[in-house]
Amino acid sequence: MAAAANLSLAPYHHHHHHHHSDTNHHLPLHFTTLLLLPTKKRFTISCNSAKRAAAPPPPPPPSAVAQDPKTPSLAEQLKPLSTTTLSDQPNETHLLSKPKSTWVNPTKPKPSVLSLQRHQRSASYSYNPQIKDLRQFAKKLNECTESDFSAVIQTIPHSPSRENALLVLNNLRPWQKALLFFNWLKSQDVFPMETIFYNVAMKSLRFGRQFQHIEELALEMVEKGIVLDNITYSTIITCAKRCNLFDKAVEWFERMYKTGLMPDEVTYSAVLDVYAKLGKVEEVMSLYERGRASGWKPDSIAFAVLAKMFGEAGDYDGIRYVLQEMKTLGLQPNLVVYNTLLEAMGKAGKPGLARSLFEEMVDSGIVPNEKTLTALVKIYGRARWARDALELWERMRLKGWPVDFILYNTLLSMCADLGLVDEAERLFDDMKASEKHKPDSWSYTAMLNIYGSGGSVDKAMDLFKEMSEKGVGLNVMGCTCLIQCLGRAKKIDDLVRVFQTATSAGVKTDDRLCGCLLSVVSYCKGEDSDKVLGCLELAKPELVEFVKLLSGEESNNFDFVKEEFKRILSNTAVEARRPFCNCLIDICRNRNCHERAHELLYLGTIYGLYPGLHTKTEEEWRLNVRSLSVGAAQTALEEWMGTLAKIVQRKENLPALFSANTGAGTHKFSQGLGGAFASHVEKLAAPFRESEEKAGFFIATREDLVSWVQSKAASSSSSSSAVSAV
DNA sequence: GGCGACGATA
Structure with missing residues (x-):
């Protein structure tokens, strides 16, 4: 409980006072802090920061708000925010007193920032008695080929009135059909195409990840003078996001911004997520504060976005900020927010705080789901807290908390990491006995990892046989564990057989597997060594060539070795570079090329493979x-x-x-x-x-x-x- | 008889 109190009490405190302009001294401390600090590791919480952070000074008079005669771009707007003042609690008079404010929608006479427009589902639909026929018709359209479309469309059971058309459009899943139907509606010309039709069509296109088409529709709206609303913009933005077109997402938000349309809470969190995924923490916080200053009340989804972002950055102070903000707003985290916060705590390296946050969550009556437990098991595993992990597992079973494949497999790999052989075997047997969660290739991989690193060759090989009997595919990692184990046991013929079985079954070799083979080469001699090199030859021939170069009779000059080594390393996955270098050094030493071993260590050092040596x-x-x-x-x-x-x-x-x-x-x-x-x-x-x-x-x-x-x-x-x- | 035009977590 003490730890839980710890979590939410201390406010932000910043150390970087430079850039701190006089114009924003009246803002709450956390506000200015976030906007001013450099992106990486901006905050350090000190024990007395809570005492130092006094109550925030009152907000400035409305007139203090900076104004721009023209409408600047969003980027321009967000940047100077750190030196610009904004009211914390605006009101209507405040906004009306500055009619050119970017966030006031010029098309609306009375902009109301505080009550954001959200569509009321019930109001926009009334019961349609023809719904059954229309849904069936939509199903027919969904299932027909594109060439049959024009024939099927003639069989529409009722007149394509506005409501009927919307209903059908809403039920068209494949984007091609939605687009065809939409164009057909336009050609029928029975009623004008309103925003909602574009929005519904875009929904389908987004489902098919057709950003191009969405953008074309949006431009068509602009051209025809059809209003783009929050739903339109957030659909465009989230589609761009899903297509990884983050610059497009920002571009369309900027566009929205320039029209003066106020974002609603959905658009806010969508855009915050875009900036967060771009790693633009400063922009996220600027926009967050700007939104808050204009009356937006962030909800759970916005906080989940923020928590995710701070988690990715490993920024513990950011996580505390989220908790503090929620507390200030009187918002209790929901399940998703808790899950996100827990994972963020893990990424920030705070297993103890994650544990107390979890207890706080359970105490508040929220039942954890698979994701909660997966996050926690990962955290305990990484912290090497075997006891906590096993206690959690016991509790899961007792309480009947939900499990899924990911949770089972996370538990198994946690056991593998911590060397909990018996527990892993029990869990694995549980899975075999269960109806829904039979061990899959991930589960087998975790078991191969356990047996492999524990040197239980026979058990590992038994699993290998069992997999082929049960038709469970071996993946690269399982293959690597098995090969490592067979190599250590000097069972080179089995090793070659496993390698050949795996590759012919379609396992794609990766650099980790190559590193594993290379390490076997480093402690094998003669024929065995040649057999393993034969496997490596198939996976990464240039590496074999380099091994031969290292032990070659001809006295190679250092510069040539250096160039070749550099070439190989730059074509190697980062996580496998140091293992490669380690193994190559071992190979040199085992072949009495000590001079060369020293050269490789030197090269490894200058290529940054041994930081902090x-x-x-x-x-x-x-x-x-x-x-x-x-x-x-x-x-x-x-x-x-x-x-x-x-x-x-x-x-x-x-x-x-x-x-x-x-x-x-x-x-x-x-x-x-x-x-x-x-x-x-x-x-x-x-x-x-x-x-x-x-x-x-x-x-x-x-x-x-x-x-x-x-x-x-x-x-x-x-x-x-x-x-x-x- | 009951209709998903917009946003979040492994």
Whole structure:
């Protein structure tokens, strides 16, 4: 409960006071804050921010509102908002006192911002006794071919009156039919085409994602002088959004803006979503505040949009802002908003707050659905909170909360990530026993992941057989898990068989799978290595070529290797680049090409594959090898020792402490790194010792290191350097 | 007898 209170109380607080103009000092703190700060990580909440944020000063007099003689574009309007003042609570006189305000609709004599027009469904329709016939007719139109259309249209059971025509148009699903019918209506010329006909036709076109056609209709409306209303604009905008034509969506909103039409709540949230999907957080917040200032009361959908946006940005303060705003407006989050907020909390890295928000939701009487639980399971999994995840699962079963495939599979992959083998098996059996949710290829993948990373080759292969028996397709990830497992068990013939089965069944190989094959190559010899390279040859031939180049007899020059390596990396998915480099380094070391291994580590570093490999503070220099393979970590250690030796010899300043972080091996792939590192330290006789307090750390003091370098120089130096030293 | 002209979540 304490955490729940935490969530909603602290208001926004900003640190960036520059740009803070005098003109907006009267606005509530959160308002100006949001408009002024740079997009990324704008806010940090400090503990005392709640105390510092006093009650907002009163709004300015209406005359303080800036005016423009011409109608500027929306972009122009949104930008200067940060230095422009707007009233928080406008009223009618306020608006009428500035007739040129962009947001006043010139076609309407009495603009009412506060009561936005929303269509009243009941009012626009009355009961139509011919509905059955007309629906049947619409069905016939839907099902006929386009060439039969003109014949079928003649069989219309009743006269195409305005209401009848609307009813039919409304029931035409395929956009082609809607467009044909719409054009037919126009050719009949029995009544004038009103806005609603265009809107209904556009709905169908949007369903078919026909933005081109929608835009043509809209331009036709403009040309014929038919009024475009909020429904028209929001249909156009959401269609553009669905077609990923975000610039078009903005363009049409700007157009609407220029006509002076007031957006209603639907248009607001549609446009906010467009800006949010474009990553334009500043614009979203400007528009949000502008809307609020002109009397718009944001609803749950608008807040879901905002929450999603802040979640995507991992912006925790933004999430708090949403909660605060809802509270201010006296709006209780609904299920969707809670789900969005929960997911946002997860993305912002706040599992504890997500958990308390979830409890708050349940306490308020809202029953979680599949999406809620999926979001939460993901969060607990990522936080490695096995206990919370399993307790949640238990609670789901007890309460009979809804489950679906995604939730089941999310639970399974959570078990895979946390190494919960027994629980995963139980869950998998549950799925097999259930009627509705038999394990699918995702479920099998999660199980293959568990058995694969746990080294249970036989169980993994049993699953593989079971899949083909049950007709469940193997996907790339399952294939990768299986191959990794077979590789470690040195069952290379099985590996090749799995690879061939998968590819001939249509599995498209990806760079992760190639990285997995490459890692098998790195620890295989002779014939085995050739077999795996044979698989890799089919998936990524240039990589095999590069492996041959690395161990080739001909002495390749560095620049050539560099160019080839760069070419391969740029044709490789980002997430597979470091694994490639790690494996290639391992391959070099296993083939005694240590020089080349160092070159590859160097190249990997300059291509940004190992960010944070070295960190330096005043007191401590650290080598961070957690994301490196064994060979790469050894290479990095050698490199570091060489550099440190030079620094000692040059008598430059050194910190008191040196450390190497291998990680404690809790992650399934990093196991064994610590041990391998320890033995390499021993081989080099480097003065690092495993830390007793911090698992996964190797420590050396400055004194140890200096004396090691000096003794090494003394023992290994030739007589000439010994002479020069004298 | 009961008619979806506009917006949100994995």
